[in-house]
Amino acid sequence: MSERFEELTAGVLAPLVLGGTIRPVRPLGVELGLSVGAGRTIVDSDLRSQVDVARVRIARLIAPVDTLPELSSYDWALCAALNDLFQVTNHELGGMLTRGRYRRLLGSVVALCERIPPPRTVEAALSRHATFARVLECVRTDTTVSWWTGRASFRGQPPPSRLMAWPQVRNVHLDARRVTLTDMLGGVQGVSEGEYLDAVRLWLTRTPLTDLATMGRRSPGFAWSAPTVSVIGTAPGRALAYRLLARYGREQALEVMTRATAEVPAHCEEARTLCEAFLREVTEGLGPKSEVVQAAR
Incomplete structure (x- = not known):
């Protein structure tokens, strides 16, 4: 459990709060998502301090506070739900015979969000917003490479250098596009855009100040x-x-x-x-x- 907690911290929470590349970890699901942060705190004291300072800085945009409560188990569960929401858009998660994984995972995200209560106090709402305020700023860079005999698309990954070789001789063209969280589902089979956006909307309701802010x-x-x-x-x-x-x-x-x-x-x-x-x-x-x-x- 502690290993999964550290993965979630380094891969999702820290870059979300501090800025940097988010690297979603293996889907956590409902039960693990609810328990992954229970009684735990970030082990690395320097990282914990950086996250605390960044959260207070965000909170101070709307409130004169110097400290915020530590992340609760439900805050970590919301982070786990966000991780799994990212994984729903992962084109490598399922193949031709395993497209049902996307629908099952999206159902798991919805079930997890439904078990995460909204903040019970204004302080808790502010604390949660300070953690997730930047969620809709998350973008993925999708790249399409075309050349004189074909084309290839890469979602969230840089194209291999071999495809970029001899650009003038092979008439290589590169088209890079920044895709926001709400548009990341494109091309995934087995889940409709409406179902995905409903899950994003449900996730946002669990951090109501973030919902209002966006x-x-x-x-x-x-x-x-x-x-x-x-x-x-x-x-x-x-x-x-x-x-x-x-x-x-x-x-x-x-x-x-x-x-x-x-x-x-x-x-x-x-x-x-x-x-x-x-x-x-x-x-x-x-x-x-x-x-x-x-x-x-």
């Missing part, structure tokens, strides 16, 4: 969920949410929030009332111009 994303579109509504249900949570939204232009923030609020079912009266009140607060607070509110930086 509401301007193209897909999956932002929708109010029980965790995000819970955040704006308290004065400190509303303050943090407002500071996140103030980093957008006024029109973009209001457009997304207006649509999401209109989509809250009528029978969810209490949630709808909270969302409408927060929308009014944001509308009044962001002012008349389409500008980023510098005070939130």
Whole structure:
């Protein structure tokens, strides 16, 4: 178990927080994902300190804090779910006869996320956001190499040097494209784009401040969920949410929030009332111009 924990730390958590190349590890699944971080902390004291400092730096963008709680077992479980979500997009995971692996793994990601409770306090929500704030900044470089007799594609891996040899003689062309997390599924057989994006959306609800902070994303579109509504249900949570939204232009923030609020079912009266009140607060607070509110930086 400790070996898997260290793999997850070095391959996913540390580069996600500090920056660097994420190298997904073997899928962990539901039970191992829930237990991999229980009672554990990063062994390397220097790395642990770097991660702590980076998380506080992110948190201080919206809150005057000097420390954050240590990562909980559920935070590590969310990291495990992210690892497995990355693996769903791994084209080498399954072959012609094993495409069912992708669907089973995606089902495992969904099941794991459903067993991870949302943060119970505003402090926990801030701590979790400080860990996963950069998740939608993750990109994979996909490369297509074409030459006079053929072409080959490589997802997340550099093309072998032999394909790049004699570029002028062989008429070699290189097309590199940066693909975000929400678009990484392309070409995987056995899982639909909608199913994959639903899993990404579910994952985001487990870190509600991150969900709010990325509401301007193209897909999956932002929708109010029980965790995000819970955040704006308290004065400190509303303050943090407002500071996140103030980093957008006024029109973009209001457009997304207006649509999401209109989509809250009528029978969810209490949630709808909270969302409408927060929308009014944001509308009044962001002012008349389409500008980023510098005070939130």
